[in-house]
Amino acid sequence: MMNSMDAATTSVVEVSGLRVVRGGRVVLPGLSTTVPAGQITGLLGPSGCGKTTLMRCIVGVQKTQGGSVRVLGEESGSPALRRRVGYMTQAPSVYDDLTVRENLRFFASVLGAPGARSDTVIDTVGLGSSVDSLAGRLSGGERSRVSLAVAMLSEPAVMVLDEPTVGLDPVLRRQLWGTFAELARAGATIIVSSHVMDEAARCDRLMLMRDGELIADDEPASLLAHTGAHDIEAAFLALVDQEARP
Amino acid sequence: MNPKITGAVARRVLTQLRRDHRTLAMMLVLPCLLVSLLWWMFDRNEQVFDRLGPPLLAVFPFIVMFLVTSVTTLRERSSGTLERLLSMPMAKLDLLLGYAIAFGVVALVQALLAVSLTVGLLGLEVAGPLWALAVVAVLDAILGTTLGLLVSAFAETEFQAVQFMPALVIPQILLCGLFVPRSALPDVLDNVSNVLPLSYAVDAMRQLQRLEALDSDFGLDIAVIAGFVVAAVALGAATLRRRTG
Ligand SMILES: Nc1ncnc2c1ncn2[C@@H]1O[C@H](COP(=O)(O)OP(=O)(O)OP(=O)(O)O)[C@@H](O)[C@H]1O
Ligand SMILES: [Mg+2]
Numbered sequence: 332m333m334n335s336m337d338a339a340t341t342s343v344v345e346v347s348g349l350r351v352v353r354g355g356r357v358v359l360p361g362l363s364t365t366v367p368a369g370q371i372t373g374l375l376g377p378s379g380c381g382k383t384t385l386m387r388c389i390v391g392v393q394k395t396q397g398g399s400v401r402v403l404g405e406e407s408g409s410p411a412l413r414r415r416v417g418y419m420t421q422a423p424s425v426y427d428d429l430t431v432r433e434n435l436r437f438f439a440s441v442l443g444a445p446g447a448r449s450d451t452v453i454d455t456v457g458l459g460s461s462v463d464s465l466a467g468r469l470s471g472g473e474r475s476r477v478s479l480a481v482a483m484l485s486e487p488a489v490m491v492l493d494e495p496t497v498g499l500d501p502v503l504r505r506q507l508w509g510t511f512a513e514l515a516r517a518g519a520t521i522i523v524s525s526h527v528m529d530e531a532a533r534c535d536r537l538m539l540m541r542d543g544e545l546i547a548d549d550e551p552a553s554l555l556a557h558t559g560a561h562d563i564e565a566a567f568l569a570l571v572d573q574e575a576r577p
Numbered sequence: 578m579n580p581k582i583t584g585a586v587a588r589r590v591l592t593q594l595r596r597d598h599r600t601l602a603m604m605l606v607l608p609c610l611l612v613s614l615l616w617w618m619f620d621r622n623e624q625v626f627d628r629l630g631p632p633l634l635a636v637f638p639f640i641v642m643f644l645v646t647s648v649t650t651l652r653e654r655s656s657g658t659l660e661r662l663l664s665m666p667m668a669k670l671d672l673l674l675g676y677a678i679a680f681g682v683v684a685l686v687q688a689l690l691a692v693s694l695t696v697g698l699l700g701l702e703v704a705g706p707l708w709a710l711a712v713v714a715v716l717d718a719i720l721g722t723t724l725g726l727l728v729s730a731f732a733e734t735e736f737q738a739v740q741f742m743p744a745l746v747i748p749q750i751l752l753c754g755l756f757v758p759r760s761a762l763p764d765v766l767d768n769v770s771n772v773l774p775l776s777y778a779v780d781a782m783r784q785l786q787r788l789e790a791l792d793s794d795f796g797l798d799i800a801v802i803a804g805f806v807v808a809a810v811a812l813g814a815a816t817l818r819r820r821t822g
Contacts (some may be wrong), residue, residue, distance in 0.1 A: 424657030
């Protein structure tokens with residue numbers, strides 16, 4: 332049990348005073364938080380609140396205007412992290428004119444992952460029967476699973492997944508959340524954003540975001556207890572109302 | 578830099594090109610068709626074909642490669658794969674060189690096709706050695722590729738990338754000595770033409786037309802074009818940003 336205690340107290344991501352301005356708009360005015368190791372952390376909040384922006388900062392592809400983001404003890408985006416952080420962008424970023432297998436093989440060689448790893452992750456996301464289909468000919472949900480597979484290629488210690496289950500059926504969603512849980516048990520730290528509040532129950536920890544600020548950062552159960560709400564959506568609304576009151 | 582990654586990029590780009598028949602045809606067949614058209618236009622006046630043929634063997638591949646490369650790399654940017662690659666252990670030069678190698682291979686095939694056609698079938702006559710004609714044609718195609726790579730950094734959409742064509746390429750065609758010898762241009766324009774890479778390509782071709790033995794001027798022209806290629810790749814790497822707004 333000592334190990335899991337350690338894991339829970341070590342933070343893998345440390346964000347402090349993070350400020351981001353995009354297109355002249357202050358998206359993150361000064362956000363601070365930590366993400367514990369070996370857990371699934373859910374990032375929830377309305378569209379445009381800054382979830383993708385925060386994830387881009389953690390991966391190190393977002394220009395920032397202040398504050399710091401450290402991942403696994405290094406500055407985010409530093410060369411040492413490029414194999415240890417897996418990122419799935421919100422819009423699937425794969426090559427439409429390559430097949431599923433060609434996509435995975437290509438990214439595997441960039442990451443220095445063995446070729447056999449491609450087949451493993453294709454199976455993990457349930458695309459075994461479409462390996463030779465062009466990515467551009469797949470459905471939206473299938474294409475985003477190719478993108479998810481790429482993020483898992485290098486067996487990263489930290490996975491940043493931007494709405495990985497959008498457009499998927501309930502069976503597949505359950506299966507993927509099962510995979511995330513397995514990866515977390517094996518020690519990976521997973522940060523998942525979602526619109527779907529009912530997915531929140533599957534996270535070990537939740538960050539509720541609104542207008543670039545965290546309005547809650549807690550375990551799902553204590554969030555419910557704290558707000559007296561019966562589901563996460565109601566808890567979110569209760570928190571918003573609390574803020575609105577003077 | 579990592580040769581394995583550079584190679585993976587080059588192989589991937591070639592796989593994509595192989596699937597895109599229309600673009601492949603544009604790169605390989607179009608320059609041949611254009612020189613044939615030129616030959617046909619001057620059917621009754623072979624000297625004009627002999628005079629215009631070599632410079633145009635430099636210009637057509639340059640234009641085609643510029644266009645295809647700038648649009649292809651822009652597609653990488655807009656599809657989000659560029660951002661993904663730059664978040665991975667990939668050096669910027671790996672990416673640019675991978676592209677340059679893939680398109681360089683196509684440029685080589687293209688130049689060999691165009692030169693064999695013009696010299697073999699259309700009877701173009703040049704004084705200098707044929708291999709030198711092919712070298713200049715390949716180098717110009719690679720120049721087009723690397724400039725296309727560079728400008729794609731300054732475009733947000735494919736439409737904007739295409740706009741660089743009239744803005745950056747047509748002035749070079751006007752000033753490169755194809756229409757008026759550069760020495761006969763007004764001083765200011767002559768000076769401008771001195772800093773445009775296509776001028777050196779056309780100069781090199783003109784040398785080949787006239788002289789049997791290649792002299793140091795020819796070597797200098799080649800060196801200048803190669804310098805532009807290296808500079809475009811280096812600048813392209815410098816303008817690629819891992820972090821964007
Ligand atoms: N490419 C961009 N250029 C300029 N501003 C941007 C850009 N992308 C996002 N923004 C701004 O940043 C804000 C937050 O965007 P972000 O993508 O982080 O939201 P999100 O929480 O991920 O939303 P969603 O749930 O819809 O994906 C947006 O409201 C928008 O004003
Ligand atoms: Mg988003």
